[in-house]
Amino acid sequence: MERERRLKVMGGEDVGREALDLERGGIAVLDSAGNVTWTDEAWSAGDGEGGLPRAPIGTNLLEAYRGHEDPRAQAVANGIVAVFEGKAMYFEIEHRASRESGRSYLTSVAALRGDGAGAVVVHNVVGGRATPNLRRPVDVRSTSGAPASSGIKRLTPREREVLELMAAGLDNRAIAANLRIQYTTVRGHVRSVIEKVGARSRLEAVARAYRNGWVPP
Amino acid sequence: MSQARFARSEQQLTAPEHFALVHHGEEELREKLFDFLRPALDDPKQAIYLCGPPGWASRLLGHLETSVGRDLRSEVAERRIILGHGDPDVDQQLQNLLDPVRELCGRGFSPVRVAGPAAWDVPGYAAPEDFLWYESRVLPGIEGLPVTIMCTYDAARLPASALLYGAFETHSHTLIDGVFSESPSFLSADTYLKTRLIHLPWLEPDRGRAVSSTSEDRPARGRRSRNR
Amino acid sequence: MMASSGAPAFPVPSHVALLHYGESELRDAVLGFLQLGLDRPSEALFCFGEPGVGERLLRNLESRVGRDLSPEYRAGRIVLGTANPDVDRQLENVIAPLEAFRASGFALVRFVGIVGWNAPDFPPPEDFLWFESKLNEIISGFPVIGLCPYDLARMPARAIVYGALETHPFVLSGGTLRQNPQFIAPDRYLHERLVALPWLQDDGRAALQAGGGRMGIPAGSGR
Numbered sequence: 001m002e003r004e005r006r007l008k009v010m011g012g013e014d015v016g017r018e019a020l021d022l023e024r025g026g027i028a029v030l031d032s033a034g035n036v037t038w039t040d041e042a043w044s045a046g047d048g049e050g051g052l053p054r055a056p057i058g059t060n061l062l063e064a065y066r067g068h069e070d071p072r073a074q075a076v077a078n079g080i081v082a083v084f085e086g087k088a089m090y091f092e093i094e095h096r097a098s099r100e101s102g103r104s105y106l107t108s109v110a111a112l113r114g115d116g117a118g119a120v121v122v123h124n125v126v127g128g129r130a131t132p133n134l135r136r137p138v139d140v141r142s143t144s145g146a147p148a149s150s151g152i153k154r155l156t157p158r159e160r161e162v163l164e165l166m167a168a169g170l171d172n173r174a175i176a177a178n179l180r181i182q183y184t185t186v187r188g189h190v191r192s193v194i195e196k197v198g199a200r201s202r203l204e205a206v207a208r209a210y211r212n213g214w215v216p217p
Numbered sequence: 218m219s220q221a222r223f224a225r226s227e228q229q230l231t232a233p234e235h236f237a238l239v240h241h242g243e244e245e246l247r248e249k250l251f252d253f254l255r256p257a258l259d260d261p262k263q264a265i266y267l268c269g270p271p272g273w274a275s276r277l278l279g280h281l282e283t284s285v286g287r288d289l290r291s292e293v294a295e296r297r298i299i300l301g302h303g304d305p306d307v308d309q310q311l312q313n314l315l316d317p318v319r320e321l322c323g324r325g326f327s328p329v330r331v332a333g334p335a336a337w338d339v340p341g342y343a344a345p346e347d348f349l350w351y352e353s354r355v356l357p358g359i360e361g362l363p364v365t366i367m368c369t370y371d372a373a374r375l376p377a378s379a380l381l382y383g384a385f386e387t388h389s390h391t392l393i394d395g396v397f398s399e400s401p402s403f404l405s406a407d408t409y410l411k412t413r414l415i416h417l418p419w420l421e422p423d424r425g426r427a428v429s430s431t432s433e434d435r436p437a438r439g440r441r442s443r444n445r
Numbered sequence: 446m447m448a449s450s451g452a453p454a455f456p457v458p459s460h461v462a463l464l465h466y467g468e469s470e471l472r473d474a475v476l477g478f479l480q481l482g483l484d485r486p487s488e489a490l491f492c493f494g495e496p497g498v499g500e501r502l503l504r505n506l507e508s509r510v511g512r513d514l515s516p517e518y519r520a521g522r523i524v525l526g527t528a529n530p531d532v533d534r535q536l537e538n539v540i541a542p543l544e545a546f547r548a549s550g551f552a553l554v555r556f557v558g559i560v561g562w563n564a565p566d567f568p569p570p571e572d573f574l575w576f577e578s579k580l581n582e583i584i585s586g587f588p589v590i591g592l593c594p595y596d597l598a599r600m601p602a603r604a605i606v607y608g609a610l611e612t613h614p615f616v617l618s619g620g621t622l623r624q625n626p627q628f629i630a631p632d633r634y635l636h637e638r639l640v641a642l643p644w645l646q647d648d649g650r651a652a653l654q655a656g657g658g659r660m661g662i663p664a665g666s667g668r
Contacts, residue, residue, distance in 0.1 A: 210411075
């Protein structure tokens with residue numbers, strides 16, 4: 001039975017910093033020859049600080065990493081076909097398989113949570129050209145898991161009240177009635193809450209509130 | 218409580234009702250939409266509210282006009298058919314639904330039939346988790362009103378997560394392939410937020426984030442079934 | 446339906462669609478299911494899927510139980526099966542091990558068949574649906590609990606409607622096992638439903654092409 005390969009999760013650091021978007025780091029997919037066939041925006045935009053040297057699409061990453069002093073790069077040079085960065089939160093990438101051509105691309109990359117280690121499952125990596133089925137770069141999200149404690153501290157007392165009522169499931173009209181303020185004022189408070197706690201949506205703000213104990217269970 | 222029936226199927230609904238139609242493609246949507254809304258066209262005591270992301274209400278109206286074989290301008294002019302729209306602010310989207318519906322009820326229409334597509338991950342609109350919150354607030358918002366709402370979920374376009382979390386968990390009933398049944402996965406609004414919404418997988422940092430891909434998915438052509 | 450242990454109480458035989466979101470939820474559900482069988486010598490385990498999937502599942506199980514399962518594997522108590530784009534071969538790859546288990550006298554087989562929708566080593570979706578429906582007939586003749594995981598994070602809605610819901614009498618979701626009102630019995634499914642699958646019709650194909658069949662999880666784009 002083939003043993004599961006242990007791979008290093010390499011590159012940039014987002015430890016201790018909660019980020020909805022992977023600000024540094026990124027994903028580069030290599031073909032079996034080591035050529036970079038696809039990268040996400042974060043990879044392209046990354047400056048490699050604390051991470052690995054970037055290589056654009058079409059260049060051979062393995063050549064660049066062979067003999068590199070960084071053991072992580074050496075791991076890549078030794079046959080790892082997916083390189084991704086971050087402190088091993090959970091990534092899944094799905095590429096489509098082209099049945100018509102009979103060729104398939106990287107269909108699943110799963111990085112398990114760990115201390116910089118990850119297990120990768122690779123199916124039938126075929127390379128040589130950029131994956132045609134991706135119309136736009138994949139949106140990669142990651143969080144270091146660190147609590148966003150700073151978010152709650154930035155809320156005004158009224159905003160905290162609003163957040164509690166949001167967490168109770170009330171819509172804005174009901175919040176306005178409860179607090180005896182204008183509906184439009186509530187809308188402003190809600191927007192402010194979402195922004196200050198670093199959420200992308202109303203619900204995510206509520207989820208964070210519960211998760212971080214900002215509102216009673 | 219008022220009753221609403223489908224034109225062709227035998228199903229009778231007790232309003233208020235909020236159910237999910239799961240269909241595959243526009244043709245089935247058009248057919249099921251007509252089945253649901255036709256009684257309102259035939260009965261001047263009923264009203265219709267169509268909604269969705271930009272352009273969708275008009276699109277649904279177009280489907281209806283095709284089915285009925287005439288334009289519905291007069292009904293729109295007399296506001297017996299109202300075209301609404303969603304909003305990037307999910308709370309506003311909820312009000313955009315409830316305010317006109319309440320207006321129609323206030324004018325004495327009964328039942329008021331509402332139809333609109335699930336706006337799942339529509340660019341510029343509410344994130345899916347907010348959309349789910351919206352869906353869960355619909356039934357409480359029409360409590361006591363003679364309103365029947367059909368949310369349409371296109372199995373040809375949507376991801377599986379929209380189906381489970383959207384269609385099945387926020388609607389007490391589903392209409393799939395002509396079969397109207399209780400949704401065994403339905404979670405009532407009073408428990409939904411704390412038991413499900415805040416624990417949606419893509420919001421949980423421990424489970425991390427999965428990555429979306431816009432890649433295509435089409436059933437393969439080529440090799441087909443052999444004799445069985 | 447819950448057993449006193451908190452695990453679902455599966456009828457035997459049963460064919461169950463497991464709706465899960467992502468790998469970690471899959472592992473939680475499936476490994477627990479398999480481990481129960483591991484602890485009972487009269488039970489066998491059958492892991493099935495695209496090439497490599499069975500092996501990966503087994504490695505995960507080994508990690509969970511903390512030991513090498515090669516002895517059970519060599520003894521034929523754990524079998525790894527592989528999907529095949531030829532649906533008849535795929536069916537045979539399921540039937541043969543089940544018959545072997547029965548001949549060996551196992552009281553129960555825990556079968557996990559990881560679903561690949563439109564995947565290169567899997568039958569095309571319409572054939573796969575035929576396979577899923579056919580499994581109901583096959584499983585009825587064996588002491589099997591068949592779990593078919595459908596990953597909500599990866600699959601399109603139609604895989605859930607036509608696959609998970611219409612071909613499985615039971616659905617396991619969120620830890621709760623429920624009878625499935627959308628299930629269509631094989632005799633009707635094969636003759637009425639399959640031939641009418643939307644994407645096999647002209648307007649259905651157009652619908653897919655128009656929709657692009659987006660899959661995947663929410664990205665919150667446009668905000």
